[in-house]
Amino acid sequence: MTHSRPSDPVRWRRDFPLLSQRVHGQPLIYLDNAATTQKPRVVVEAISRFYKTSNANVHRGSHALSAQATTAFEQARTTLANWLGIDDPACLIWTRGTTEAINLVAQSWGRNQLRADDLILLQQSSHHANIVPWQMLAETVGARIEVIPLQPDGDLDLEAYQLLLQKRPKLIALSHVSNALGTRYPVEQLCRLGRDAGAVTLVDGAQALPHFDIDLTRFGCDFYAFSGHKLFGPSGIGALWGRRELLEQMPPWQGGGEMIRDVSFSGTTYADLPFRFEAGTPNIEGAIGLAAAIEYLQQQDRTAMERHEQTLLQHARDCCSQLKGFRELPFGSDRVSLLSFELEGFHQQDVAHWLDRHGIAIRAGHHCAMPLMRSLGLPGSLRASFAFYNRLDEAEQLASCLDQLIQSQTTSTTVAFIEQKTSQNLIKRVYSATDWNARYQALMHIGQSLPGLPDALKQDCYRLHGCESRVWLVPALDDTGRLACQADADARILRALLALLLDRINGLTPAELLSTDLGAVLDQLDIRRHLSPSRGNGVAAIIQAIEAFARDPRG
Numbered sequence: 197m198t199h200s201r202p203s204d205p206v207r208w209r210r211d212f213p214l215l216s217q218r219v220h221g222q223p224l225i226y227l228d229n230a231a232t233t234q235k236p237r238v239v240v241e242a243i244s245r246f247y248k249t250s251n252a253n254v255h256r257g258s259h260a261l262s263a264q265a266t267t268a269f270e271q272a273r274t275t276l277a278n279w280l281g282i283d284d285p286a287c288l289i290w291t292r293g294t295t296e297a298i299n300l301v302a303q304s305w306g307r308n309q310l311r312a313d314d315l316i317l318l319q320q321s322s323h324h325a326n327i328v329p330w331q332m333l334a335e336t337v338g339a340r341i342e343v344i345p346l347q348p349d350g351d352l353d354l355e356a357y358q359l360l361l362q363k364r365p366k367l368i369a370l371s372h373v374s375n376a377l378g379t380r381y382p383v384e385q386l387c388r389l390g391r392d393a394g395a396v397t398l399v400d401g402a403q404a405l406p407h408f409d410i411d412l413t414r415f416g417c418d419f420y421a422f423s424g425h426k427l428f429g430p431s432g433i434g435a436l437w438g439r440r441e442l443l444e445q446m447p448p449w450q451g452g453g454e455m456i457r458d459v460s461f462s463g464t465t466y467a468d469l470p471f472r473f474e475a476g477t478p479n480i481e482g483a484i485g486l487a488a489a490i491e492y493l494q495q496q497d498r499t500a501m502e503r504h505e506q507t508l509l510q511h512a513r514d515c516c517s518q519l520k521g522f523r524e525l526p527f528g529s530d531r532v533s534l535l536s537f538e539l540e541g542f543h544q545q546d547v548a549h550w551l552d553r554h555g556i557a558i559r560a561g562h563h564c565a566m567p568l569m570r571s572l573g574l575p576g577s578l579r580a581s582f583a584f585y586n587r588l589d590e591a592e593q594l595a596s597c598l599d600q601l602i603q604s605q606t607t608s609t610t611v612a613f614i615e616q617k618t619s620q621n622l623i624k625r626v627y628s629a630t631d632w633n634a635r636y637q638a639l640m641h642i643g644q645s646l647p648g649l650p651d652a653l654k655q656d657c658y659r660l661h662g663c664e665s666r667v668w669l670v671p672a673l674d675d676t677g678r679l680a681c682q683a684d685a686d687a688r689i690l691r692a693l694l695a696l697l698l699d700r701i702n703g704l705t706p707a708e709l710l711s712t713d714l715g716a717v718l719d720q721l722d723i724r725r726h727l728s729p730s731r732g733n734g735v736a737a738i739i740q741a742i743e744a745f746a747r748d749p750r751g
C-alpha cells in the first residue's frame with residue numbers, strides 16, 4: 197500500500213479536478229461535503245473507461261464484452277466487501293444509496309417480520325431517510341414508533357435508550373453519524389445492547405464512511421447502509437450489507453429481471469443472494485466508479501486524513517467563535533468535521549446566499565432532519581462540512597466572509613433606517629444596479645427595512661408552502677377593489693423580493709394584475725439566475741398565490 201504524505205491536502209486536492217473551479221468569479225471553497233463529496237479523477241476515469249472499453253449488460257450476456265462488464269461489476273462488489281471487512285460479498289447488495297437500502301429493509305424484512313404493536317426505535321437526530329421508511333412500515337403493519345432522545349449536549353441519551361430497550365423493541369434504526377450535527381454515536385455499543393435485548397439493528401452509515409474506516413465483521417449490527425456519492429464515488433449507487441441469516445429469510449421487495457431463478461405464469465422462484473434484491477439492470481458504471489473511489493481511499497493514509505479533518509474543524513471553530521452572534525448547535529463528545537451553527541440576527545438562507553456569492557458553498561436549512569431541528573427549537577442551521585481535501589485557509593475564509601456579512605449589516609442598518617421612508621429609492625436602486633453585487637446589496641437593504649407583518653397575521657392560513665423559508669402572504673383588496681396585499685418572510689432576500697412584488701401589484705385591479713407578467717419583473721432583474729432552484733421554486737409559489745387570489749379575490 198502506498199501512503200501519501202500525511203496531512204497533505206494540497207496533494208489530495210490535485211486529485212479532484214472540480215476543486216479548481218471558480219464560482220461567481222471566485223475560487224470555489226466547497227464546504228458542502230455532507231451533501232455530496234467531489235470525485236477524484238480516478239473515479240471519473242474509471243466510469244469513462246468502462247463506457248469506452250467494456251460497456252455491456254451484466255450477468256445474462258453471451259458475449260465477451262458482457263463477460264468483461266460482469267467481471268468488473270462483481271469485482272467492484274468484492275472491492276467494497278474487502279474494504280468493509282465482509283468475507284461474504286453476496287451479503288452486499290447494490291442499491292441507489294442509503295435511502296433505497298433502508299427502504300429495502302423496511303419493505304422486505306419489516307413487512308415480513310413486524311406485527312401490530314411491535315415497537316420500532318428511531319433516533320431523534322436521524323435523517324428523514326431513516327425515519328420515513330419506518331413510519332410507512334409502521335402504518336402498514338400497525339407497529340409503534342418511539343424515539344431515542346438526545347441529551348442537551350448532543351450526545352445520545354444512553355439511560356433513556358436502556359429504558360426503551362426494556363420495552364423489547366423489534367427493530368432499532370440508528371445513525372452512525374448525524375448529518376445535521378456531525379455527532380458520532382457509539383453505535384457498536386448501541387447495537388450490542390439492542391441485540392442483547394432481542395432487537396434487529398440497522399445503522400445508517402451515510403455520514404460515517406466518508407470520514408473513517410469500519411470493520412463490519414466486528415461491528416455488531418444486522419444491517420448497514422451507505423451511499424457512494426458521499427464517499428467520493430458516483431451518485432445513484434450505494435449498498436446495503438446484511439447478515440446472511442436475515443437476508444436469506446427476506447423476500448424480494450422488487451420484481452423483474454436479474455432477480456429470478458425461474459419464471460412461469462404459475463409462479464416464480466428467486467435467485468440467490470445478492471441478486472434476488474437487485475431487480476433490473478443495475479448501475480454498472482456506478483458500482484465500478486464507487487470501487488475506484490474505495491481503491492483511491494485505500495491508497496491514502498486515512499488516519500492522516502481524519503487528523504487533517506479534525507484540525508480543519510478545530511481551526512474553523514477557533515476562527516468562527518470570534519464572530520459576534522456565532523453559536524454552534526450541540527454536537528456531543530465525538531464528531532466528524534462538520535460545523536453546524538447559527539448566526540444570530542441572520543436567516544440561514546441569507547447567510548448561505550452571501551457565502552455563495554463569495555464562492556463558498558455550504559448548506560442551510562433543516563438538513564432533512566426536521567424532527568431534530570424541531571426538538572432544538574430551530575428552523576434549521578448553517579452547516580459547513582469539511583473533507584480531507586479542504587485547506588485551513590478555506591476555514592479562515594469562511595470565518596472572514598461571515599465577519600464581512602456581520603460588518604456590512606451593522607453599517608447597513610443605519611442606511612436602511614435613514615432610507616426607510618424612501619423605500620422607493622431603494623427599489624430604484626435595485627432596478628438601476630448594473631451588477632449583481634450592487635443589486636444584492638440594495639435587495640438586502642430592502643429586506644431589512646420592509647415593515648414586518650404583525651404576529652397576529654403570521655398564521656398558518658397565510659403561510660405559503662413550497663418555499664425553503666417561512667413566507668406569509670395576506671391577500672386583500674382595498675375599498676376601491678384594488679390589491680392591498682401584505683407579506684413577510686423570515687429570510688431577508690425573500691422579504692426583498694416580496695417588497696418588489698408588492699410594489700408592483702398593490703394598487704392594481706385583479707384584472708390588471710392578471711395581465712401583468714410577474715415573472716418578467718424578476719427576469720428583468722436577473723434574479724432567478726442568482727437564486728438556488730429551491731429558492732426559485734419559493735418565488736414561483738408566491739407568484740402563483742398572488743395570481744390565484746387575483747383570479748378569485750372573494751374565494
Ligand code: PLP
Nearest residue numbers: 293294295323325375402403423
Ligand atoms: N442518511 C444520512 C445520515 C444522510 O446524510 C443522507 C443524505 O444526506 C441520507 C441518509 C440519504 O442518502 P441518499 O440520499 O444518498 O440516499
